[in-house]
Amino acid sequence: MDSLIFLFLVQDGATNGAIYALLGLALVLVFAVTRVIFIPQGEFVAYGALTYALLATGRVPGTVWLLPAMGLAAFAIEMIGKGSRMSGREIATDAATHIGLPVVVVGATFALADKSASALTNVLLTLAMIMPLGPYLYRIAFQPVADSTVLTLFTTAIGVHLAMTGLGLAMFGAEGLRAGPLTDARMEIGPLMLTGQNIAVYVATVALIAGLWVFFEKSLYGKALRATAVNRVGARLVGIRTSLSGGLAFGLAAAIGAASGILIVPMTTVYYDSGFIIGLKGFVAAIIGALASYPGTALAALFVGVVEAFASFYASNLKEVIVFMLIVPVLVWRSLGAVHDDEEE
Amino acid sequence: MTALLDIENVFVRYGQVNAVRSLSLHVEPGEIVTVIGANGAGKSTLLNAAMGLLHADGGLRFDGADISSWGIERRVESGLCLVPEKRELFGAMSVADNLILGGFRVEPTERTRILASVYERFPRLAERRKQLAATLSGGERQMLAMGRALMSKPRLLMLDEPSLGLAPRIVADIFDIVRKLREAGVSILLVEQNARAALNVADRAYVMELGEVILSGGAQQLASDPRVAASYLGLH
Numbered sequence: 115m116d117s118l119i120f121l122f123l124v125q126d127g128a129t130n131g132a133i134y135a136l137l138g139l140a141l142v143l144v145f146a147v148t149r150v151i152f153i154p155q156g157e158f159v160a161y162g163a164l165t166y167a168l169l170a171t172g173r174v175p176g177t178v179w180l181l182p183a184m185g186l187a188a189f190a191i192e193m194i195g196k197g198s199r200m201s202g203r204e205i206a207t208d209a210a211t212h213i214g215l216p217v218v219v220v221g222a223t224f225a226l227a228d229k230s231a232s233a234l235t236n237v238l239l240t241l242a243m244i245m246p247l248g249p250y251l252y253r254i255a256f257q258p259v260a261d262s263t264v265l266t267l268f269t270t271a272i273g274v275h276l277a278m279t280g281l282g283l284a285m286f287g288a289e290g291l292r293a294g295p296l297t298d299a300r301m302e303i304g305p306l307m308l309t310g311q312n313i314a315v316y317v318a319t320v321a322l323i324a325g326l327w328v329f330f331e332k333s334l335y336g337k338a339l340r341a342t343a344v345n346r347v348g349a350r351l352v353g354i355r356t357s358l359s360g361g362l363a364f365g366l367a368a369a370i371g372a373a374s375g376i377l378i379v380p381m382t383t384v385y386y387d388s389g390f391i392i393g394l395k396g397f398v399a400a401i402i403g404a405l406a407s408y409p410g411t412a413l414a415a416l417f418v419g420v421v422e423a424f425a426s427f428y429a430s431n432l433k434e435v436i437v438f439m440l441i442v443p444v445l446v447w448r449s450l451g452a453v454h455d456d457e458e459e
Numbered sequence: 460m461t462a463l464l465d466i467e468n469v470f471v472r473y474g475q476v477n478a479v480r481s482l483s484l485h486v487e488p489g490e491i492v493t494v495i496g497a498n499g500a501g502k503s504t505l506l507n508a509a510m511g512l513l514h515a516d517g518g519l520r521f522d523g524a525d526i527s528s529w530g531i532e533r534r535v536e537s538g539l540c541l542v543p544e545k546r547e548l549f550g551a552m553s554v555a556d557n558l559i560l561g562g563f564r565v566e567p568t569e570r571t572r573i574l575a576s577v578y579e580r581f582p583r584l585a586e587r588r589k590q591l592a593a594t595l596s597g598g599e600r601q602m603l604a605m606g607r608a609l610m611s612k613p614r615l616l617m618l619d620e621p622s623l624g625l626a627p628r629i630v631a632d633i634f635d636i637v638r639k640l641r642e643a644g645v646s647i648l649l650v651e652q653n654a655r656a657a658l659n660v661a662d663r664a665y666v667m668e669l670g671e672v673i674l675s676g677g678a679q680q681l682a683s684d685p686r687v688a689a690s691y692l693g694l695h
């Protein structure tokens with residue numbers, strides 16, 4: 115095989131793999147903390163991509179209205195559920211995070227949305243619009259069923275995925291969008307040409323993973339999230355609200371999804387329903403990592419990306435099939451291991 | 460003076476099963492109170508309900524306030540804390556992280572101060588602060604569970620069978636710590652099957668059977684009660 119093609123495919127695969135790694139990590143995080151298999155992860159990618167692409171052309175995306183709507187819904191559910199038992203301070207905090215925050219973001223969006231706005235401004239606006247959707251979504255759809263079975267949570271996740279895809283169509287229309295690159299920089303390494311976008315993907319992935327590591331290892335809230343994943347009863351006994359952990363995990367997942375969307379939309383046209391397949395590839399990585407191991411998931415994601423790149427070069431019709439087939443040997447291997455586990459219990 | 464913990468006519472059910480029935484109990488500030496009883500009497504159920512892990516019907520007051528509708532985090536914040544029978548440590552996390560999380564509801568500067576005092580009280584934990592909780596011995600795990608509880612600045616510490624599965628020498632250490640905690644101003648509600656040790660350390664005691672209190676009184680008085688001696692102290 116031509117070594118240049120080989121290098122090119124590896125590079126292409128690594129770029130996509132980096133995105134899958136981010137999504138896979140978000141899936142593992144959400145599952146560990148809330149036991150939700152987070153099918154709508156991909157919708158956050160599409161929302162992020164399309165929101166950013168619209169902002170880049172100076173338009174105001176529909177997501178800006180979704181934010182206050184969901185904030186208000188989450189606030190209403192919270193108040194109906196336990197408003198009568200909350201202190202005035204708690205109600206004020208809740209109103210600030212569910213109503214005040216969206217109002218500020220809507221105001222900022224209308225003030226800043228402009229053709230001439232910098233890429234950084236648009237990135238920050240996109241994250242500000244998408245990230246809070248995570249905790250709101252958790253409050254509306256998942257917290258009410260937080261203690262039910264994994265299957266119920268999974269069914270809920272599928273329902274949310276369908277609803278969010280429909281909302282995506284309503285907000286962004288059926289046409290795909292693509293944005294200009296975040297930067298025009300280029301870099302040559304031997305025969306390889308790295309575009310600024312490639313570099314942005316690598317840098318953002320490494321920075322996000324490093325940021326997550328610091329958050330989980332060093333911050334009190336990061337530790338609280340880990341504690342909830344490790345032992346829910348223990349976490350409740352030290353006064354960690356499992357709903358807080360759930361909201362936090364969903365917020366991180368939404369932010370990671372939005373960041374992934376911003377990173378890919380300059381490289382490929384994104385449609386309102388493109389997120390699902392992208393999210394599924396992160397899911398393949400997470401399954402290979404057993405929905406438990408963060409480094410395992412990240413490595414598996416790079417592997418998925420590279421396999422995909424080679425598959426699309428040599429057998430482009432079968433590309434998706436080959437990628438999704440990757441989990442079959444893992445599942446077989448694990449089911450053999452599961453027999454052993456059952457005996458132990 | 461109002462009782463620190465006042466449980467009045469409380470019922471706790473698992474589905475159709477009445478695990479705690481019409482139970483009343485109180486702990487005064489500065490007291491060590493013990494609840495003894497056979498396996499399955501409903502002791503753990505009682506503590507879990509007081510903490511808010513289980514729903515209870517009836518009166519539940521802490522320091523005069525009706526806490527029956529409060530979530531666990533609010534009970535923790537007001538000074539109620541449970542060291543459960545299964546310890547419920549964060550096994551995959553370090554000793555230090557377990558302790559820090561114990562002070563989740565405490566101000567950061569205060570947390571650092573209390574952490575130092577917990578390490579002083581349990582030098583073993585200080586030596587092993589980087590070790591994962593899951594790799595500790597049974598006695599160390601119990602110390603970590605108690606240390607984690609102390610991180611929340613409890614006014615009432617509820618201990619569910621702290622001596623369970625521990626070697627006799629370590630049990631003595633644990634009861635020693637219980638005494639010292641009381642001297643430091645923490646009231647204690649102690650659930651034990653090891654009735655002799657519990658009656659030895661406690662001021663007052665309740666005896667539970669089939670979800671109900673069948674006897675109560677001063678710990679010394681109960682220790683010499685022939686019914687208690689026959690059923691719980693292994694004397695005939």
Ligand SMILES: Nc1ncnc2c1ncn2[C@@H]1O[C@H](COP(=O)(O)OP(=O)(O)O)[C@@H](O)[C@H]1O
Nearest residue numbers: 473476478496497498499500501502503504505
């Ligand atoms: N989760 C549960 N579901 C149903 N019954 C339970 C549960 N936990 C305890 N019980 C029952 O409640 C009774 C009291 O149990 P428990 O409070 O654990 O007693 P103790 O701590 O005194 O040994 C027992 O009959 C036990 O079988």
Ligand SMILES: [Mg+2]
Nearest residue numbers: 502503504544
């Ligand atoms: Mg018990």
